[in-house]
Amino acid sequence: MKAYNKNLKQASRDLRNNMTEAEKLLWSKLRDKQILGLQFYRQKPILNYIVDFYCPAANLVIECDGSQHYTEEGLEADQVRDEALAQLELRVLRFDNGQVMGQFDVVVEQIFQVIQNKSPSCET
Template identity: 65%
Template sequence: MKPYNKNLKQPSRDLRNNMTDAEQLLWQRLRRKQILGLQFYRQKPLLNFIVDFYCPTVNLVIECDGGQHFTEDGLVADQNRDYALSELGLRALRFSNHQILTETDAVMEQVYYIAKHRLEFPSCET
């Protein structure tokens, strides 16, 4: 099990109950093992973060980024977060909310491709 801050348990529950439209749409396509039979979790605490979606089998994190992520501070914070997650062997995929809402099939194809590659080549960096 990956390390997490126990203090993030309740905030994580709150986020699951208040998902954005983009998160809801993506969750409809990830839940119930629809991609390669893989189990995804939503709003999962990892380290000192709460990631939007997480698949432990392929060490994959998916982030839905709203406008705050495209500010200078947001970009730096995301870069630091992605680095910390990569130190645990996790691969973070980032999609803008707009991209998820308007290019859902393309987003899902990319998730499928990365997940499939990580299943086939677990030690490879993708």
């Protein structure tokens, strides 16, 4: 696991127990290796962050963003976070909660396409 931060273990557990509706919906499709047989983890500590979803085999982080991410401070914080994760060779996909709730099939297809194109070891 890349840069696992054990100090965030309890916070990540709390987040897993209090997922947003968008996170719950997306998790329903990511869990149990439903996308190309790949394992995803939810609310995973990496560096000093807790990412919503993480797929180590695809070096992929998926974030479900609420309205707080679209403030000036939120956008700046996300940029810093994404750059730090990119240093670990992780790709970050961001979807706002409205996209996940209203265009679920499109979101899932985009995730599928990114993984399929990124991971040559993944075959359908």
